[in-house]
Amino acid sequence: MQLEDYFDFLSPDDIRLKGHRIGIDNVLEYYLEGYTPEEIITNLPSLNLEQIHATITYYLHNRTQIDAYLSRLAKWREQRYQASLANPSPLAQRLRILKAQRINQQVNAL
Incomplete structure (x- = not known):
């Protein structure tokens, strides 16, 4: 079995453990x-130790690329967060x- 066989490469910025919705970023x-x-x-109980070790080994063998992947993912998440703050859902x-009304009521009750 090749190390890459443990993963689903859905896109350049979406690598998941095969058979799971968990990304390698969650383990890393x-x-x-x-x-x-x-x-x-204990934090990702649907995985087994073999999958966790495979993810860590893959990271250690491809550290430069995976660090860049993690950086892009963090940047994308931050952009999504900022967009949600700027344009919140209804x-x-x-x-x-x-929440503001509840705080206002608590202040007025004092």
């Missing part, structure tokens, strides 16, 4: 924060109004 986030494979599996707008 824990790994790069210092979690052991055994600790990672639900988010309604929740913000309700």
Whole structure:
């Protein structure tokens, strides 16, 4: 079995563990924060140790490319977050109004 056989390369910026919706970025986030494979599996219990080790090994063998991948992914997520703040959904707008009203009521009650 080749190392790449553990992954589905859906696009240049979407690499997932085969048979899962979990991206390699999810595993690597824990790994790069210092979690052991055994600790990672407690946070991602649908994976097994073999898959976690394969992901870490793939990262270590392709560190430059995967670091660039993780950087692009973080940038894309930040852009999406900023866009959602600038143009919130109707639900988010309604929740913000309700939160402001609740805070206002609490202040007035004091």
